[in-house]
Amino acid sequence: MRGDPVGLRGELHFDAVVIGAGTAGLTAGVRLAESGARVCVVAKGVGSTHLAPGTIDVLGYTPDRVEEPERALGELVGERPDHPYALIGAEAVGAALQWFSDEVSEGPQPGYRYVGSLERNHLLPTAVGSVRPSALVPETMCEGEVRSGEPICVVGTPALRDFHPALCAANLDRAGIAARAVALDIELERADANALGLARRFDDADWRGAFAASLAPLLRADERVALPAVLGVRDPHGAWADLQRRLGRPVFEIPTLPPSVPGMRAFEVLRAALRRAGGRLVLGSEVIGAERSGGRIEAVRAHAAGHDVRYHARWFVLATGGFASGAIELGSDWVARETVLGLPLRGVPGPDEARFVGEYLAEQPIARAGVAVSGGLRAEGAENVLVAGAALPGAVPWQEGSGEGIALASGYRAAQLALEAQAPTQAEAPA
């Protein structure tokens, strides 16, 4: 009803609408906006960034541990043409990583940067003392490289009940990585602090100084210091560099249970980039339906206070996540559905096949289910919908160590596909 003198009813028009504000959605949104498209990112809430460790794990296991992700990626793409990385293309993965590193360096946290590439995975301690192969990580985690051989002093505090230095150190030690634990009492005025509460303290130079002074006497000469990932929200580079200076040794962060402070920093990087590029971010608004015209989606309908809003666009990026976020559901009738746009799925075991197997951490048959795509990341049955992130079929991220890599690279690639299709030479081709 555009152009009517009356009849305002929550109709908005964009070049592209992205559904979901995790790493995949924000990346797609930023890339599109940076290329001059009018973009709106609509999301039910804050996404995966706040829960994920903030590292970009591209490929960690295939199933053996991956040392060189670039080479392993090439092999994987050849062997599994249905894997998200095969749809994205290895080239776009590398470009996405470089782009993200640049965004962090230009982002709101001064001096903060990510380190790494597809050439070699970092091998970093986790909170339970296992190791995580990761391609691109915050500088604040680099010094945790377990292959360096320097002994590690894992420092925690009873105030942060989700991080147990003794557990972490004991398991590292068992794996041949010299480590011991120190628990430091910190007064936080509350029974139960989370990582964010602690990170806010580390943004404060005076508080940091006092912390370093109380820790320094407990350290041995040759040790590097591991801390839960709480070294500042606003100024992590400043907090990290300052602690290293005060303690006179390498310091590094180990990702914690949610909330993830490094993940929140990454969210802020992408949020600020979206704003800088003129994109709109609408949080709290659940997309509840689509209006179709043949094989295209014309608009999506989203909840807003009072009245729904219809977002019209030429392109939609579906970056709503998989089973964990509720974007894909398995009903009590054992029927799997994509809940946002009702798109067809792929990889769902048939009626007579097992959906789950007994061993919890084994590859579950339903794990590779996702929104059916063809011709790159295009959703089947909706030619102007591109799928990104955990909604894609074909991967088992928690076994592969590939979740953030797929999210970042598919968001990046989805934007690229929309822009390529929008290029003048192709725009004249019949739809």
Add this chain to the structure above:
Amino acid sequence: MTPIEELLRGSLDHCVKCTICETQCPVSNVTPLFPGPKYAGPQSERYRVAGDPSVDSSVDYCSGCGICTQVCPQGVKIAEINAQARNKLKRQKGVPLRDRIITRPTVLGRLGTPAATIANWSIDKKPLRIVGEKLLKIHRDAPAPDFAGRRFSRWARKHASPPTGRKVVYFHGCGTEYYEPEEGEKVVAILEHNGFEVTVPKQDCCGLPLQSSGLFDDARKVVLRLARNLAPHVRDDADTIIVGNATSCTLMLKREAREILDLEDDPDLKLVSERTYDICELLLELHDRGELKTDFQPVQDTIAYHAPCQQQGHWIGKPALELLALVPGLQVTEMNARCCGIAGTYGLKAEKYDIAMAVGADLFAQVRESGAATVACDSETCRWQIAKATERPAVHPIDLLHRAYGL
């Protein structure tokens, strides 16, 4: 259990304990007195039994800003669950006289307006504020706006909006009525400049202050009275909408009254809820249709824009930012802080003032660091809080648009 309680309790089963709400809660991040939206909401709710006494008074420290509900990726109605729990607590423990007074802007406005000179004089007097703190537990340093000494509705009654056939109903709220009538005149001027014929019906408080202080029965009466006043103006014309500049009050009409006060089924409120627009939302949608007049003159000013929590609760993004970007010359910096702390009447209360100031500290620091001369913000109580704390003028975004239009 009422239907609304059942609905809210149903939503808590979607909580996956991801802690995203805890990362965003302005209050629990500065004080241990409120354990956080997840603890006070979906977790504690399992221990609240209908008919049994309320067992946890910490929920009184929730400011009701609603950010937890907005950011929840699973759609849990966290703030709404906590509002119900607060109401139950208030019924059980009794309501302080203070809360009965400060939650009635209409009464305050009617008393204060004719005696504005004396009222404003006394508001500025420290000894009287100390007495007020002792007697009523209203903090002596809390922001208190001056009465304008005149009412917006008087001006509106004399004002004739040029008939264009494109009607809009203006809901101005109590802040405009008693404290900032010039703000209302600017809203009318902007709407008329864009071809709207503005109707200003008889109206009153939306009941939000009562609701946020847990006085649900009184809040219901007040909001329904308003809905009865507004509904007839839009009922027979599907194209007419209601627009307001008080963003927390328009949110009350759109969503909070229906969801929190269990008024989903009231036909007048439902109609009003569906037709209500925030002023910046309306103007940006006009722009999307290519119908917003953009004959803006350059405005040389530096602005720190803060989107209030209640504006975020509209779930429409930050339209003011995009509107201000249309004005040549205007240098706008978006604040990236959660809340100014005032949350309507929360920060006025003596026992909560320090918490409110701690909540706002981040925003106040960002405003100062931005170097901006002026703060823009869509909610009046937030503006009063920010202006007092940062010693800068704080204006509604439409104030800047009004300047740019040269009206």
